Amino acid sequence: MKATNDKEMELLLGRHAQRIKTTSAAGAARANEGPHGHLDADEMNAFAENALPESARTRYVSHLADCDSCRKLAAELTMTTSAAARLTHVTNPERSFLSSLGPAITAFFSFPAIRYVVPALAVVVLVTVAFVALRHREQREFVAQNEPASTAKPADVPTAPFQGSSANRTATPLQRESGQETSAKVNPAKDAAAEKVQSADIKQNTSGYAGAANAQQPGFAPEPNAATNERDEKSRNVPAAVPAAKPEPSNSIKLADKASADEPAPAARDTLAAQKEEQFSKRNRDAGLAAPPKSGIVASEVKSKGGPRRAREQSESEGRSSGTAQARTSEVSQETRKVSGHTFYLQNRTWVDAAYTSSLKLTTLTRGSDKYRSIVNDEPGLRAIAEQLGDVVVVWNGKAYRIH
Amino acid sequence: MSKPAVLKRTPLTDNSEQVEKLTVEGAKRLLERATDSRSLDTSALSGRLRSALEKYLLKDNPRAPAESVNKFLDAVHADDLCLKVACERGDEGAWSDLVEGHGSTVRSAARSASSNEDAAEDLAQSIWAELHGLKARDDGSAAGKLAYYSGVGSLGGWLRAVVGQLAIDQHRKQARFVQTEEEPEMDRLSRSSHQSEQVFAANPGLNPEESLASERAGAHVEQALTRAIAELAAEDRLLVKLYYFDGLRLREAGAVLGVHEATASRRLSRVHTDLRQHVATILMNEHGWTRSETDRSLAEVTSHLEVDLEPLVTAPALDANSTGAS
Numbered sequence: 169m170k171a172t173n174d175k176e177m178e179l180l181l182g183r184h185a186q187r188i189k190t191t192s193a194a195g196a197a198r199a200n201e202g203p204h205g206h207l208d209a210d211e212m213n214a215f216a217e218n219a220l221p222e223s224a225r226t227r228y229v230s231h232l233a234d235c236d237s238c239r240k241l242a243a244e245l246t247m248t249t250s251a252a253a254r255l256t257h258v259t260n261p262e263r264s265f266l267s268s269l270g271p272a273i274t275a276f277f278s279f280p281a282i283r284y285v286v287p288a289l290a291v292v293v294l295v296t297v298a299f300v301a302l303r304h305r306e307q308r309e310f311v312a313q314n315e316p317a318s319t320a321k322p323a324d325v326p327t328a329p330f331q332g333s334s335a336n337r338t339a340t341p342l343q344r345e346s347g348q349e350t351s352a353k354v355n356p357a358k359d360a361a362a363e364k365v366q367s368a369d370i371k372q373n374t375s376g377y378a379g380a381a382n383a384q385q386p387g388f389a390p391e392p393n394a395a396t397n398e399r400d401e402k403s404r405n406v407p408a409a410v411p412a413a414k415p416e417p418s419n420s421i422k423l424a425d426k427a428s429a430d431e432p433a434p435a436a437r438d439t440l441a442a443q444k445e446e447q448f449s450k451r452n453r454d455a456g457l458a459a460p461p462k463s464g465i466v467a468s469e470v471k472s473k474g475g476p477r478r479a480r481e482q483s484e485s486e487g488r489s490s491g492t493a494q495a496r497t498s499e500v501s502q503e504t505r506k507v508s509g510h511t512f513y514l515q516n517r518t519w520v521d522a523a524y525t526s527s528l529k530l531t532t533l534t535r536g537s538d539k540y541r542s543i544v545n546d547e548p549g550l551r552a553i554a555e556q557l558g559d560v561v562v563v564w565n566g567k568a569y570r571i572h
Numbered sequence: 573m574s575k576p577a578v579l580k581r582t583p584l585t586d587n588s589e590q591v592e593k594l595t596v597e598g599a600k601r602l603l604e605r606a607t608d609s610r611s612l613d614t615s616a617l618s619g620r621l622r623s624a625l626e627k628y629l630l631k632d633n634p635r636a637p638a639e640s641v642n643k644f645l646d647a648v649h650a651d652d653l654c655l656k657v658a659c660e661r662g663d664e665g666a667w668s669d670l671v672e673g674h675g676s677t678v679r680s681a682a683r684s685a686s687s688n689e690d691a692a693e694d695l696a697q698s699i700w701a702e703l704h705g706l707k708a709r710d711d712g713s714a715a716g717k718l719a720y721y722s723g724v725g726s727l728g729g730w731l732r733a734v735v736g737q738l739a740i741d742q743h744r745k746q747a748r749f750v751q752t753e754e755e756p757e758m759d760r761l762s763r764s765s766h767q768s769e770q771v772f773a774a775n776p777g778l779n780p781e782e783s784l785a786s787e788r789a790g791a792h793v794e795q796a797l798t799r800a801i802a803e804l805a806a807e808d809r810l811l812v813k814l815y816y817f818d819g820l821r822l823r824e825a826g827a828v829l830g831v832h833e834a835t836a837s838r839r840l841s842r843v844h845t846d847l848r849q850h851v852a853t854i855l856m857n858e859h860g861w862t863r864s865e866t867d868r869s870l871a872e873v874t875s876h877l878e879v880d881l882e883p884l885v886t887a888p889a890l891d892a893n894s895t896g897a898s
Contacts, residue, residue, distance in 0.1 A: 177844035209733040213725035223632035230806035
């Protein structure tokens with residue numbers, strides 16, 4: 169009610185002022201002398217500068233209320249004065265800030281409308297933020313996300329992964345298996361520390377299979393410093409590794425240092441790794457590894473059979489990340505994606521579901537085909553996967569699909 | 573602690589001797605305060621301080637306590653007052669200081685008060701002539717323009733006020749000169765009344781009888797409003813005039829009143845309530861309206877105003893154009 173009254177009076181007064189103006193313009197209300205006569209310049213200035221005692225001020229106020237010309241001049245002078253005052257205030261920022269803070273807040277909340285609008289706005293903003301955040305969380309599952317590069321990944325993923333960027337290599341199954349360790353290192357790994365340890369693996373694996381005898385002995389000097397450094401670097405990547413990593417100056421660490429020192433350029437490492445691979449795969453074949461999909465596991469089992477020393481070393485270098493020091497765990501610095509709760513690894517330009525095993529029968533779906541549509545339409549999660557990844561092998565409701 | 577305060581606050585008996593004493597002391601403090609006292613002594617200043625005191629404090633409150641007398645005297649612009657007195661005494665250095673220090677102030681004030689550069693130059697020249705005129709006469713105490721400066725406000729502000737008033741005077745003289753040709757104004761008046769008729773005619777849904785009644789009601793409201801405004805307290809009336817008549821913003825109106833925008837806003841809101849009550853009282857007492865009738869017709873008039881707002885706003889613009897043309 170008060171607001172409407174305000175509006176009412178505002179309109180009425182506006183019209184009233186308009187009328188008075190038109191009549192006074194016609195000369196009717198001209199020379200409107202106030203009760204005390206016009207203000208002289210000194211009074212005017214003292215008023216504008218607010219330098220008057222209260223009682224005198226009141227006297228002039230009543231004249232100004234009734235005398236148009238005096239009022240206009242007084243208003244003009246006040247504007248000039250306050251503009252000048254503002255300028256001097258600028259040179260005095262702290263005071264002006266503090267003194268203006270209180271009134272500014274009061275002014276902010278002074279209008280009745282604003283008093284309610286501000287809290288209302290705040291509520292609206294809050295609700296919007298909450299809504300967006302919740303929706304975002306809902307949607308996130310369906311959006312492809314790159315996982316952090318260095319994650320511990322169980323090695324029992326059947327199809328030997330990590331061809332990745334080294335896809336130019338023709339990947340025979342065996343090569344791929346042997347690549348399980350090496351390709352990760354050959355790949356431009358993002359983490360230098362991880363790479364170092366990985367390259368230690370190369371050296372070690374090679375020595376384990378090919379020239380174990382000479383690789384074993386030479387560097388068996390306990391080097392606590394090197395060991396700690398290595399561990400530190402490692403634990404920065406995988407914090408969980410810290411408890412598992414026993415302070416054990418092993419020759420593998422020594423070798424790790426050596427290996428990384430020995431390899432000046434990635435290209436050189438590449439050829440080196442390729443050699444190692446060859447040897448490795450030969451060993452594997454010799455060991456009678458038959459079924460390619462299972463060979464990942466077998467290979468690591470074979471490795472663990474390589475002797476207690478090797479097992480220990482492996483758990484040192486590989487198993488640190490898992491904390492449980494399983495020989496079957498290998499560290500991955502590899503691009504993975506997560507869509508609709510499924511994790512995918514890139515191999516041969518195909519995203520392969522982590523849940524996929526070769527025992528599952530693959531159904532091939534071509535995008536755009538009727539079959540594809542009929543399956544995908546009922547499954548938004550599957551659709552999200554199909555739409556966001558290129559060629560993909562996905563396990564959905566116990567069935568494996570290859571979508572391309 | 574409270575006792576001396578009480579003693580201090582005891583009003584002065586209408587004792588001009590005591591006021592004189594306070595004034596001389598104030599003059600002494602003023603000279604100490606001034607960065608350049610221009611080799612003046614207390615006797616040169618006390619007379620002027622005394623008259624300022626009479627004008628601004630003792631006139632309203634002859635028995636002002638010593639406290640407020642001292643407060644008043646200590647707020648006087650020491651350097652400006654010294655400069656002014658020195659000028660009046662024919663101090664050449666003071667004069668050149670005045671011209672140098674305030675020439676730009678006078679020029680900018682003249683420029684903002686005049687329509688063009690030539691008029692501004694003329695105005696500034698006539699100001700300096702008036703200020704100088706008294707120096708040529710060479711009788712320091714004589715009432716020249718500069719003598720009116722009391723030191724209560726700043727000298728620069730006073731000069732701006734002088735320029736402004738001179739501009740208004742000149743404008744008045746010109747206006748009186750031009751006033752003979754009132755015909756276009758009459759024309760305009762008749763046309764604007766014509767327009768308001770058109771507004772009513774263009775208002776559909778109102779038969780002539782109704783529109784006549786509502787017009788009469790509107791006239792009553794208008795009358796009551798005029799009276800209610802006239803009977804407002806001076807501060808409130810000034811606020812209404814500044815805001816509605818002069819079209820100042822709330823912040824500006826507040827500055828004129830020496831209050832913050834928020835205070836001005838609150839005050840305006842209260843004035844609205846007061847005015848409405850007053851208008852309603854007048855309507856009920858003098859026109860025999862009932863409360864509900866008053867509320868209804870106020871709302872009605874307002875709603876008409878809302879509809880008519882556009883013609884009302886555009887009409888003066890048209891007028892301004894026609895005056896500019898003539």
